[in-house]
Amino acid sequence: MSNIRLIIEERAANIGNFMVGRLLPFREKRMVGPFAFIDHMGPTCMREYESLDVPPHPHIGLSTLTYLFEGSIMHKDSLGTEIEIQPGAVNWMTAGKGIVHSERTPDYLRVSDKMLHGLQIWVALPKELEEMEPSFAHVPESEIPVWEQDGVSIKLIAGEAFGKKSPVPVFSPLYFIEIKSQHAQQLTLGEDLFGESALYILEGQIKSEGNTYEPKQLLVAKDSKLCSFEIGENSTIYMFGGEPFPEERYIYWNFVSSDKMRIEKAKKDWVEQNFPDVPGETEFVPLPQGYKHLK
Template sequence: MSNLSLIIEERAASIGSFLVGRLLPFAQKRAVGPFVFIDHMGPVQLDKGQNLDVPPHPHIGLSTLTFLFEGSILHKDSLGTSVEVKPGEVNWMTAGKGVVHSERTPDYLRKVDKKLHGLQIWVALPKNLEQMPPSFSHISADEIPAWEQDGVQMKLIAGKAFGRKSPVPTYSDLYFLEIKSSKETTLNIGDDLFGESALYILSGEISSEGNTYGPKQLLVAKDSKICTFTIGENTTVYLFGGEPFPEERFIEWNFVSSDKELIKAAKLKWLNQTFPKVSGETDFVPLPQKGKF
């Protein structure tokens, strides 16, 4: 019997001037463990004068994880943070009761050709921490645990797995792994996983139980404990998951919560512009009339 419960194809979604590939949420699968939202950005070629500009916008009830393969993003937030995220680094912002941030092309790249490619992920907070104070962490590429195992290169971007722990300050039991192969290899890694699990194919292909899957597909497992697959030559995949929360999470625009009243309050707060401000920023993303996924 197949261990796959669902195959999700990447879908185009707009984030203003850019189209991204949306993986989660999906109609038949709103979350995988605490992961409630995943966008695949790019790869996109940006010419001179063409830049990423996402003005200040708010979040509650989640942590955001930005992980780039190519390019650079300048992150600024209402905590006073101003930091550039580059490939292999992790930006981890915990919104808690409320934070505002912007994402833009850094000044030194705005008048040159450049590329942008990466993942943007939302991880819901446990119910008792949904209203925690906001915080921000930037983890450099050399701080991320990396090792070779069964002929593949592994990187533990966030969470814990394989007896290792990432320095990213997560608030629930989860894992987010990068697996890269140079040759075809069969992996049996279920014993090191827990909770719900899904695998995203960035490039190359994997095969399982006689079926082959390729780029831009998200495979959701029925049981993470029997996660076995053959990873093809020169393939990169991202394996993520963890323990699901007992309560449903509601998503409306940039807000995530187990309590719809908290989302209503956040919407009103943004409409009235009483969220904290991002220093040096004057514009903002207006609240959409229809903000549900």
């Protein structure tokens, strides 16, 4: 019997002036463990007259994880953080009770052609931490655990797995793992995983129980303990998951919460501009039209 419970195809979504491929949430699977949202950005070549510009916008009840393969993003937030995200590093921003941030192409790249490619991820916070003070952590590529195992390269971007721990300060049991292989081979990784688990194919392919899966597919496992498959040559995949929360999470625009009324308050606070400002920014993303009250 197949251990693949669900296959999610990447779907086009517009995040302002930039198109992405959305993986989560999905109507049949809203979350995988604490992972509530995943966008695949690019790969996109932007000309000298094109730039990424996402003005200040709010979040509550989650941590964001930004991980780039190519390009660069300048991150600014209401804590006063101003830092350039480069490939291989991890930006981990925890919204808690409320944070505002912007994401833009750095000034020095606005006069030339540039690539942008990466993943943007939301990880829901445990219920008891949803109203924690916001925080920010930047972990350089040099501090992310990476090693060779069974003929593949493994990088533990966040969480714990394989007896190792990433320095990214997560708030619940989870894992986010990069696996690269130059050669086709069989892998069995289930004993090192826990909770709910999913696999995203960035490049190459995997084969499982006679089926071949290609890039832009997210495979959700029935049981993380039965995670065995053949990875193709020159393939890069991402495995992620963890312990699911006992309470349902509601997602509304940029807000995540176990309480519908908390989201309603966040919407009202944003419309009335009661969130903190991002230093040096004057623009903001308005609450989208058509967002009705949760029922």
